[in-house]
Amino acid sequence: DTAVSQTPKYLVTQMGNDKSIKCEQNLGHDTMYWYKQDSKKFLKIMFSYNNKELIINETVPNRFSPKSPDKAHLNLHINSLELGDSAVYFCASSPQGNYIQHEQYFGPGTRLTVT
Amino acid sequence: LAKTTQPISMDSYEGQEVNITCSHNNIATNDYITWYQQFPSQGPRFIIQGYKTKVTNEVASLFIPADRKSSTLSLPRVSLSDTAVYYCLVGPMNTGFQKLVFGTGTRLLVSP
Numbered sequence: 001d002t003a004v005s006q007t008p009k010y011l012v013t014q015m016g017n018d019k020s021i022k023c024e025q026n027l028g029h030d031t032m033y034w035y036k037q038d039s040k041k042f043l044k045i046m047f048s049y050n051n052k053e054l055i056i057n058e059t060v061p062n063r064f065s066p067k068s069p070d071k072a073h074l075n076l077h078i079n080s081l082e083l084g085d086s087a088v089y090f091c092a093s094s095p096q097g098n099y100i101q102h103e104q105y106f107g108p109g110t111r112l113t114v115t
Numbered sequence: 116l117a118k119t120t121q122p123i124s125m126d127s128y129e130g131q132e133v134n135i136t137c138s139h140n141n142i143a144t145n146d147y148i149t150w151y152q153q154f155p156s157q158g159p160r161f162i163i164q165g166y167k168t169k170v171t172n173e174v175a176s177l178f179i180p181a182d183r184k185s186s187t188l189s190l191p192r193v194s195l196s197d198t199a200v201y202y203c204l205v206g207p208m209n210t211g212f213q214k215l216v217f218g219t220g221t222r223l224l225v226s227p
Contacts (some may be wrong), residue, residue, distance in 0.1 A: 021197060025140055043202075056214055104161065107158055
């Protein structure tokens with residue numbers, strides 16, 4: 001009964017490859033997010049989707065492309081991977097409407113290592 | 116978005132009360148104060164949120180003075196499992212999406 005799940009948990013790949021990380025939430029939330037946590041533990045938002053529509057797109061290289069097939073899923077595709085993409089990527093979700101402000105539910109993270 | 120400042124690290128012992136203070140001098144009128152907890156190799160977890168005065172839940176208490184330029188997260192009787200990074204966030208209300216801005220956080224180490 002995991003609330004926010006991500007696959008894979010670990011991903012090791014070589015520079016130049018294309019990879020995807022999947023995220024699913026079973027909380028019925030309308031909004032989903034992708035965050036990147038680098039080696040210095042800084043956690044930064046990358047994207048946010050609300051009901052399958054992109055609403056936040058931070059300064060992220062266009063090699064990163066989120067895709068939301070439905071409001072329960074938000075996948076992250078990364079093309080032409082670079083060494084600097086190595087980080088932990090977290091998916092999160094939040095409800096819409098009468099809820100606690102700023103309460104987001106995070107997944108367990110995907111540790112991406114680019115060699 | 117209001118910038119936050121909190122201690123980089125704190126040490127405590129089991130059973131003690133821990134207070135982590137966060138400064139947010141340029142907090143706006145419609146900003147909420149939110150605290151998250153992150154254990155190693157896990158995603159952040161929402162702890163508590165407040166706007167003014169005091170908020171208490173089963174995990175922690177949040178004290179906010181009248182000028183709202185700072186806030187204090189209070190963890191009663193910490194245990195080893197409270198060792199984590201604690202983030203203070205300040206941001207406006209939104210009815211739709213939420214753009215959380217995480218700072219460097221405070222690394223709390225609880226020892227036996």
